[in-house]
Amino acid sequence: MEGLKLSDAELMVYIHPSKSRNVRKAICRELSSLLFQYDETFDGVLLAYDLTVGSKQAKILAGLTPYFGVRVNTKLLLFNPKPNSLVEGKILKVSLESIHVVVLGFSAAVITDVDIREEFKYRMKDGEECFVSRSDKDHVLKVGTMLRLQVQSFDEEVMHIAGSLIPANTGCVKWLEKKNDEEALHMDRDRKRRKL
Template sequence: MEGLSGADADLVVYLHPSKSMKVSQGILRELSSLLFKFNKTFGGVLLAYDVNILDKQAKILSGVHPYFGLRLKANLLLFSPKSDMLLEGKVVKLSQESIHVIVLGFSSAIIATENIRGEFKYKTKDEEELFASRSHKRHVIKIGTMIRFSVKSFDEEILHIIGSLMPAHTGSIRWLDRNLEEISEFERSATKSRDRECQEDKTVDEGATPLSYNNHIKKSKKRRNKEG
């Protein structure tokens, strides 16, 4: 899945003197407070970390509260979705107007009907709501389905994603993984069809020029004969 990345960071964590006997615990508590929140410094949502304490002796900071700082080397796992990236999530709610998805267990996404390609048709089967493909009978999206969708926008403050199922390579992950070759063949056929239509249009345009030119010559000859 796109949107996930690793990063190496040099950090300084400031701890209260009361934590001096439990430094490791204090560091982990401070870093844990950053989890599942968007951080501008990191440029994404912190999902996980692995740290190595570099300082053997903490540096005392002067001030009202004598905090001490420790330098860390950290490996971070970040979530930073951008427009047109492909994400994966589980459908948790579905209606005629929208599909609601949970990504990585914490971020919510919504895909409105205007962002669902016409191939999918909403219907109810055995009292269960679903979106079924008109082109592929087994391509079905319902509650519990893991889907792949593209990102239209991402609200960093509330970690909310606006998604889309317009691209041909989006939909049920299970169906997509089994039918990648069929999708590729469909896209190639569509491309060839468009190229063929463009070529036909070009041929017609090219043929129109001499025809118009000949008509112009005939009209000019008739005009000269009348004048003569």
């Protein structure tokens, strides 16, 4: 999935003296407070981290409460989908006007009816709202379907994605993978025929 990146970072984490007995736990608590929030320093939403304390030495900051800074090396997993990138999520709700998706379990995405390509037609199928492709009846978008969508915009404050299904490489992930496998099989057969 596009929008995910792994980044190495060298950070200085400032810790209150009362937490000096277990420095590693205090560092983890500080970094955990940044999880699932957009941070301009990292240019993304922090999803996970793996840290190693760089040095046993700490820098003491003068003041009423003398905090100390610990240098930390960490690997960060960040989420920051850029416009026109592809992300995947699970469909939560389908209506005539929109499709609602959750991406990575925390970010909401909405695809409005103007951003759904004309190939898809809204239907009620077995009492369930869905969008069905006119060109292939097996390409169905309904609640529970894993969906690949194109990002139009990402609102960092509320973790909201405005998405689109206009490009041909968007839609049901299983259907897209099956289609790609069939195309690869046809290309392989054509190569074998040419060799003969």
